[in-house]
Amino acid sequence: MSRLKQLLSWSDLARLAGGGSPVDRASGPTNSQANLRLFGGAEGSEELTLYRDHHAWCPYCHKVWLWLEEKRVPYRVRKVTMFCYGEKEEWYKKICPSGMLPAVQFRSGEVVTDSDRILAELEARYGPLGEALGEARALPLRKLERRLFSAWCGWLCYPGEGGEDARARAQFEQTLRTVEQALQATPGPYFLDSFSAVDCIFAPFLERMVGSLYYYKGFVLREASRYPGLVAWFEGMELRSTYRGTQGDAHTHAHDLPPQLGGCYASGTREQEAAAARVDGGLAMDLPDCSYPEPEDSRVEAAARVIRHKDYIIAVNPGEEELVEEALRCAMTRLLAGEGPAPPPGSAPALRYLRARVSVPRDMAPWPARRLRQALEATAAMDGGQEGEPIPTKHRRDQDPRNFGK
Numbered sequence: 001m002s003r004l005k006q007l008l009s010w011s012d013l014a015r016l017a018g019g020g021s022p023v024d025r026a027s028g029p030t031n032s033q034a035n036l037r038l039f040g041g042a043e044g045s046e047e048l049t050l051y052r053d054h055h056a057w058c059p060y061c062h063k064v065w066l067w068l069e070e071k072r073v074p075y076r077v078r079k080v081t082m083f084c085y086g087e088k089e090e091w092y093k094k095i096c097p098s099g100m101l102p103a104v105q106f107r108s109g110e111v112v113t114d115s116d117r118i119l120a121e122l123e124a125r126y127g128p129l130g131e132a133l134g135e136a137r138a139l140p141l142r143k144l145e146r147r148l149f150s151a152w153c154g155w156l157c158y159p160g161e162g163g164e165d166a167r168a169r170a171q172f173e174q175t176l177r178t179v180e181q182a183l184q185a186t187p188g189p190y191f192l193d194s195f196s197a198v199d200c201i202f203a204p205f206l207e208r209m210v211g212s213l214y215y216y217k218g219f220v221l222r223e224a225s226r227y228p229g230l231v232a233w234f235e236g237m238e239l240r241s242t243y244r245g246t247q248g249d250a251h252t253h254a255h256d257l258p259p260q261l262g263g264c265y266a267s268g269t270r271e272q273e274a275a276a277a278r279v280d281g282g283l284a285m286d287l288p289d290c291s292y293p294e295p296e297d298s299r300v301e302a303a304a305r306v307i308r309h310k311d312y313i314i315a316v317n318p319g320e321e322e323l324v325e326e327a328l329r330c331a332m333t334r335l336l337a338g339e340g341p342a343p344p345p346g347s348a349p350a351l352r353y354l355r356a357r358v359s360v361p362r363d364m365a366p367w368p369a370r371r372l373r374q375a376l377e378a379t380a381a382m383d384g385g386q387e388g389e390p391i392p393t394k395h396r397r398d399q400d401p402r403n404f405g406k
Contacts, residue, residue: 063201251360
């Protein structure tokens with residue numbers, strides 16, 4: 001059978017990906033696509049607007065977003081451009097002249113910025129999430145989170161020449177052991193006796209540490225033999241639909257962090273190079289960034305997101321439009337049918353360009369992203385080994401929201 005006769009049309013692909021009930025973005029599970037969250041209430045019940053970044057890359061936005069989802073406070077979402085991937089919107093500067101993210105605007109018009117101040121204000125208005133952040137047991141943990149953040153940046157964001165890398169690693173591991181001890185001192189998986197705002201504060205950076213340190217240092221943080229408390233914490237978090245709806249992955253964080261942090265430095269060890277190759281290669285299904293079982297509909301979710309946004313995906317790809325369109329259908333055929341035809345000659349760079357820019361959770365959850373990257377890479381490999389345009393490290397203007405109709 002010829003290549004084109006095996007290739008599914010967009011309408012055929014849409015039928016394969018179209019099963020199941022429509023997703024309720026407003027009152028269903030936590031998701032990055034919602035612009036309104038009602039939790040079963042009526043529209044108009046929302047009391048505040050959360051301003052966060054388009055791509056769900058900002059860790060400070062992440063912890064406020066997770067808190068709101070856990071407390072089920074109805075809210076609207078307006079997405080703003082982070083400096084690293086485009087110009088900040090003028091309308092947002094009128095609301096928040098500093099341009100800081102996140103920000104929360106209440107029905108009264110009052111605007112609060114800085115994630116810690118926002119959480120304090122939310123606690124005052126809606127009550128604490130678990131133990132209050134100002135209580136005796138919570139305060140030392142908040143300070144510990146900042147110590148861990150500092151030690152992480154000290155290892156990740158500097159070249160580490162002349163033995164500095166080993167010293168920075170030792171400082172990080174020492175602080176991480178203190179975090180491990182804090183987790184093992186509680187009866188359950190969380191930082192206090194039950195889930196609380198403290199977990200919301202730790203979640204964004206622990207998640208980013210997992211991805212970035214694996215990619216740039218070959219360091220596995222989610223390793224039960226060394227850090228059983230941390231592994232149990234991540235497993236406990238992944239049981240929560242709120243966290244799974246906000247969760248990123250190693251590939252996304254490895255490449256969204258350098259412009260935000262001013263650079264990330266690879267150690268250049270054999271373990272580090274192998275880890276980075278696994279993350280970038282797109283074929284690994286067992287990266288140490290997500291451990292819950294694969295959902296049955298992961299392929300369908302991935303395909304449905306691509307099909308919905310295919311026109312933008314094709315338009316922003318550096319490859320020639322007709323070539324990209326056909327190659328993308330080849331990859332979607334493989335994704336949904338389990339195998340697919342060879343793409344048109346010369347399309348490997350276009351497919352790998354897209355593979356490198358699948359973003360979690362902006363586009364989809366971790367498992368669908370794994371399956372999509374796998375399908376794109378396996379299809380590209382049928383054409384050859386040529387890579388697409390590299391991901392920038394000084395900025396992410398390749399992901400400017402304006403190019404996607406925002």
